[in-house]
Amino acid sequence: MTRTDVPSAARSTAAPGLRDKAARYALLPLRIFLGVTFVYAGLDKLTDSAFLSASGTGSIGELMHGVRDTSAIPALVDQALLSPVGFAVTLAVGELLVGLGVLAGLLTRIAATGGALISLSLWLTVSWQVSPYYYGNDLIYLMAWTPLVLAGAPYLSLDSLIRSRRSRRTA
DSSP states (O other), rough: OOOOGGGGHHHSSSSSHHHHHHHTTTTTHHHOOOOOOOOHHHHHHHHHHHTTTTSTTHHHHHHHHGGGGGSSSHHHHHHHHHSSHHHHHHHHHHHHHHHHHHHTTHHHHHHHHHHHHHHOOOOOHTSTTOOSSSOHHHHHHHHHHHHHHOOOOOOOHHHHHHHHHHHHHHH
């Protein structure tokens, strides 16, 4: 029997549970990927002594000096260069907090907004000069954060647990 042989009423109800579950958990792989990636990126920066230096090979200072003239907003890079190590630590801690928040599903929309802002700032500075634009990953990360900013983490999250407990208290 082919799909066209099944009456339309039967087709519309075929495997509704599976479709509903797929739709319900559609953002979960994205949450896991972005969360793990940002936790890894933050930890990688915090444990790399070369990166956490104002100058030298592999340092945040060297990176910022290297992208300053090709960035979309050189003034943003100039601000980072006022305290390159402070900027690097702030960036790394921000990535770590965003990743943990998204993985746990705690304040997910806020965490995703933080991830989007980090990705936006990196796109406008570090990867702005990448051509063609789709070779630069920061723009892709910025777009990947958008569904989580809009939808949050409605399932398998601390946000949903808190919401359900609040609704039980008010009921």
